[in-house]
Amino acid sequence: MSKDIRIGVLGASGYTGADLVRLALAHPSMQIATLTANSQAGKRMAEVFPQFGFVDLPDLITTEEADWSLVDAVFCGLPHGTTQEIARTVLADHPGIKFIDMSADFRLRDPEVYKTWYGHDHLAMDLQAEAVYGLTEHYRTAIRDARLVACPGCYPTATLLSLLPLVAAGLIDPSEIVVDAKSGVTGAGRSLKQNILFSEAGEGLSPYAVGKHRHAPEIEQEISKVAGTDVIVSFTPHLIPMSRGELCTSYLRMTGATVDDLRAAFVDAYRDEPFVHVAPEGVLPQTQNVRGSNYCQIGVVADRVPGRAIVISVIDNLVKGSAGQAVQNFNLMYDLDETTGLTQQALFP
Numbered sequence: 001m002s003k004d005i006r007i008g009v010l011g012a013s014g015y016t017g018a019d020l021v022r023l024a025l026a027h028p029s030m031q032i033a034t035l036t037a038n039s040q041a042g043k044r045m046a047e048v049f050p051q052f053g054f055v056d057l058p059d060l061i062t063t064e065e066a067d068w069s070l071v072d073a074v075f076c077g078l079p080h081g082t083t084q085e086i087a088r089t090v091l092a093d094h095p096g097i098k099f100i101d102m103s104a105d106f107r108l109r110d111p112e113v114y115k116t117w118y119g120h121d122h123l124a125m126d127l128q129a130e131a132v133y134g135l136t137e138h139y140r141t142a143i144r145d146a147r148l149v150a151c152p153g154c155y156p157t158a159t160l161l162s163l164l165p166l167v168a169a170g171l172i173d174p175s176e177i178v179v180d181a182k183s184g185v186t187g188a189g190r191s192l193k194q195n196i197l198f199s200e201a202g203e204g205l206s207p208y209a210v211g212k213h214r215h216a217p218e219i220e221q222e223i224s225k226v227a228g229t230d231v232i233v234s235f236t237p238h239l240i241p242m243s244r245g246e247l248c249t250s251y252l253r254m255t256g257a258t259v260d261d262l263r264a265a266f267v268d269a270y271r272d273e274p275f276v277h278v279a280p281e282g283v284l285p286q287t288q289n290v291r292g293s294n295y296c297q298i299g300v301v302a303d304r305v306p307g308r309a310i311v312i313s314v315i316d317n318l319v320k321g322s323a324g325q326a327v328q329n330f331n332l333m334y335d336l337d338e339t340t341g342l343t344q345q346a347l348f349p
């Protein structure tokens with residue numbers, strides 16, 4: 001394999017963009033052609049991220065300066081709300097480009113739901129209609145043929161991987177799902193924010209956006225589709241003092257099933273999946289098991305309350321939760337082995 005697929009990374013001076021660059025450097029087919037930034041445009045990548053001082057990379061340029069005719073595939077790590085117009089311009093001028101978005105801009109199918117949660121009308125509804133939801137394990141066939149893939153948010157990735165097989169098999173009541181989620185601070189991006197200062201996040205655990213996080217409608221969209229009925233979930237995220245990693249605990253009511261049935265449904269759904277691992281009985285997922293890797297680990301245990309079960313899933317928010325899943329989708333879109341460039345094991349401890 002030669003490095004013959006030219007990629008561009010929008011938002012390469014951000015955390016997801018940088019993790020994409022890290023993965024692309026190790027990918028046998030990706031040639032990094034263009035890296036864009038906003039406030040950091042004009043700098044060398046190594047000035048912004050010293051860890052890239054050992055490799056040759058293009059300098060950071062603005063989106064407007066980029067020559068998209070030199071690019072085959074675009075990975076987009078821009079803040080939500082900024083991607084729609086840029087995607088529209090890039091794809092209008094270069095319809096052959098494959099666009100893999102890591103932002104939230106093309107995930108929600110219903111424009112009214114998008115407006116409610118993101119506060120403005122969608123600016124590229126035609127593209128929204130075309131976009132394929134990029135939860136690889138559940139949308140593989142559509143992703144293969146897609147031009148525009150909307151990678152899921154980090155919380156929806158971990159949550160949906162651990163709930164969809166149970167909903168599909170009718171083993172849990174979808175109207176009684178409670179998700180308690182915790183994320184490392186890189187989930188909030190690299191720009192300066194008071195709540196992610198070390199002094200404020202370093203020694204505490206903080207809930208945020210309680211009862212109103214914009215990932216709830218994304219989770220509900222996908223669960224409702226599989227359940228065949230409109231579902232509302234209780235979803236509470238927390239910021240936890242670590243850089244990467246995410247752990248989602250879901251409290252579930254079973255519909256006459258046992259925990260063994262739940263485990264069997266997971267094993268059945270993910271038997272051939274390279275990146276989803278069902279923890280053996282007695283093993284509890286922890287973020288250290290997946291740190292720096294593209295794996296999702298899922299564990300299931302019986303609650304002491306009869307008829308209830310607890311499911312725990314972990315991912316690295318920057319890998320399976322964004323850049324890694326984006327590369328997994330790229331591999332599908334280019335008919336490559338899905339694991340290409342993604343076989344790194346967890347950084348443990």
Ligand SMILES: NC(=O)C1=CN([C@@H]2O[C@H](COP(=O)(O)OP(=O)(O)OC[C@H]3O[C@@H](n4cnc5c(N)ncnc54)[C@H](OP(=O)(O)O)[C@@H]3O)[C@@H](O)[C@H]2O)C=CC1
Pocket residue numbers: 010011012013014015016017036037038039040041063076077078079080082102103104152153154186187188189190191317318321322
């Ligand atoms: N962090 C995570 O764990 C995850 C993030 N995501 C999503 O991925 C996207 C990127 O997140 P993340 O990397 O964390 O964010 P960062 O804040 O770390 O990076 C944002 C990037 O976008 C650039 N940028 C900001 N505003 C503009 C603009 N108006 N025009 C062009 N470029 C701009 C920034 O450039 P500069 O720095 O030069 O100003 C930077 O390169 C977001 O939509 C996020 O929600 C999805 C899943 C997980």
Ligand SMILES: CC(=O)N[C@@H](CCC(=O)OP(=O)(O)O)C(=O)O
Pocket residue numbers: 080102103104152153154155183184185186187188189237239
């Ligand atoms: C810790 C933290 O702040 N996490 C982010 C989620 C990161 C992510 O997946 O965001 P997108 O949906 O924008 O892609 C948040 O809660 O908004």
